[in-house]
Amino acid sequence: MSEVSETIDTDIVIVGGGVAGSALAAALRNSGHRLVVIDQRTGPIDTSRGDHFSPVNVEAFADWGILDGFFAKGATKRIGHEFRTSSGEVLVSAEYTELGIKYPYFLVYHHDLMAETFQEFAAESKNYQLFQPYAAKSFDIEDGSIKSVTAVSPEGKSITVRAHLVIASDGAASPIRAALRFPTFEHPYRRTMVAFFATRPADLSPEDYFFRYSDPSGVLVIQQRNDGQVKITMPIGDEGVPWWKVSSQEQRAEVLGERAHILRGLETEMGGFYPVRMIHALQYVSGNTVLVGDAAHAIHPARGQGLNMGIGALPELLKHIPSPSEISNPAKVAAGLLAYEQVQKPKYERVMARNHAAAMDMELSADDNHEFFLKRQDDAIRKMALIPEARRLHLLEGTGYHFGVPGVDEVEF
Ligand SMILES: Cc1cc2nc3c(=O)[nH]c(=O)nc-3n(C[C@H](O)[C@H](O)[C@H](O)COP(=O)(O)OP(=O)(O)OC[C@H]3O[C@@H](n4cnc5c(N)ncnc54)[C@H](O)[C@@H]3O)c2cc1C
Known part of the structure; x- marks a missing residue:
């Protein structure tokens, strides 16, 4: 009342x-x-x-x-990103200064x-x-x-x-x-997302980049926070949410370390599960x-x-x-x-x-046949990085300039 x-x-x-x-x-x-x-x-x-x-x-x-x-x-800055394979081979590496925009950074x-x-x-x-x-x-x-x-x-x-x-x-x-x-x-998407937090691995550099790692076992992304931690997110595969809920540090480190070798042995804290x-x-x-x-x-x-x-x-x-x-x-x-x-x-x-x-x-990266799919995706990213127009579209979309940079270009998707 x-x-x-x-x-x-x-x-x-x-x-x-x-x-x-x-x-x-x-x-x-x-x-x-x-x-x-x-x-x-x-x-x-x-x-x-x-x-x-x-x-x-x-x-x-x-x-x-x-x-x-x-x-x-x-607030801090993120100035670029890198997509890598699990072992660290770089598929695409970019800094936002490439775009000729006034503020070439994400605000973290x-x-x-x-x-x-x-x-x-x-x-x-x-x-x-x-x-x-x-x-x-x-x-x-x-x-x-x-x-x-x-x-x-x-x-x-x-x-x-x-x-x-x-x-x-x-x-x-x-x-x-x-x-x-x-x-x-x-x-409704089929694959629930899972998020983890961890102290930033010392050898993960550059410090002000976003990273995506891919492996035949799956993909994950690593984002910096401005509290000295990183957030790691990925779609959950066939092992399912219940498995992750009861997972030990060692089990988590094993899966994450397979997708991104740089995360091997990393201690993580569960952030949560997100049906999307x-x-x-x-x-x-x-x-x-x-x-x-x-x-x-x-x-x-x-x-x-x-x-x-x-x-x-x-x-x-x-x-x-x-x-x-x-x-x-x-x-x-x-x-x-x-x-x-x-x-x-x-x-x-x-x-x-x-x-x-x-x-x-x-x-698909967490689905049946994901090994084949991920290999094809990695190849497409490698090629995209080398084609100037495709690379620019990739960067424009990633930075929120979906329709081009005003006064610089007008892009049709
Ligand atoms: C796991 C996860 C990861 C994400 N990662 C990213 C990312 O990396 N980058 C990115 O850009 N986005 C990301 N997002 C999405 C992003 O967080 C959301 O799009 C964003 O927070 C939505 O903001 P909003 O203000 O529209 O809605 P919300 O943040 O949901 O805010 C809605 C507000 O409305 C209030 N409200 C609701 N009902 C009522 C009511 N009846 N009366 C009064 N108040 C009410 C709530 O209290 C809340 O404060 C992520 C989302 C998730 C779940």
Whole structure:
């Protein structure tokens, strides 16, 4: 039973203060809009999620005036990547300076701190209010628009927020997407992902690179964190989740060491198991409400793009949010959001399709016949590295410049 009830009128309400919603709040901090963020979390969501903001998003952070703030808080850089065989033969090695982009690096920042850091930036605005932990429980919907959101704290305090624009950044299970009955396209992947943490192996270099290792037994990726650890992720093969759950240090070291010899004997801590599902909303917008982040497009982590797609859509969305003096006009809000959807949706259809292809490659790498498949994949990567156009596409997609670098090239996939 609610003990206290409060009604708040605002310009924009963001439901879901994960990475995508909080990044938008930070980007809006100087816009002059009144902003309310509602989030139900009591702590970090899941420490195994992505730690690397892609170069295209680093460029956005610079535009929003928050890039220096991240460095001040300890963010580091990742400047390149290498795909290697288990024994260390290099299939492709690249640094992002090759692309001629302004910020040729990923920003490495601990996932657990991301949302909170964006919220700190957002709090520089006197028009910003955060309600956390508050769970949005009901939505007053009229003609496809959400007129108000009612959220409740664990103590039973209730707030009703009436807003001109509603941002649904409430994650892959999105209660708002369900309330608005948005249809989705979904694909459940067969292979669960597993994540491990470990102290960085001393001989894993360069220090500021991402690594993918492949062996006839399977693939894995190693990503640096900025706490001296690395995160190792891979799809689980036929041994299955129960085997990994009870696995000993020695058993884990044996499997990881086979896929990447550099990990032989490594002590690991289990990060978690992730059944993966692609979910793409068939529409992002209804009236005054727009889906953002995983609520709109949850993807397989094969390319480490999930959080980066969520942030990557924000510069386009920001262009279409009416100014504070116009946001109370429902027609302007609806038209702005539709214009956003018309630009962003077709782009993300293609990014999702490419990601799905990479996800299927990862599935096959853990499937029957994976030895043959992995050999073919290694050969394709070796060739790609030597063909300038293919290599550039590989780097553009990896860094979030899916459609080319503005002013440098325009790429059709
Ligand atoms: C194992 C794994 C590894 C990954 N690795 C990478 C990677 O390397 N690179 C990458 O870019 N991405 C990666 N991702 C994906 C990435 O983590 C997600 O895409 C990203 O975190 C999604 O952000 P979001 O803000 O859209 O959603 P979320 O982070 O899920 O945030 C949603 C927020 O909404 C809140 N919420 C939900 N319902 C309500 C409600 N009713 N009321 C109030 N609040 C609510 C939740 O509390 C949460 O804070 C990975 C994901 C997984 C699972």
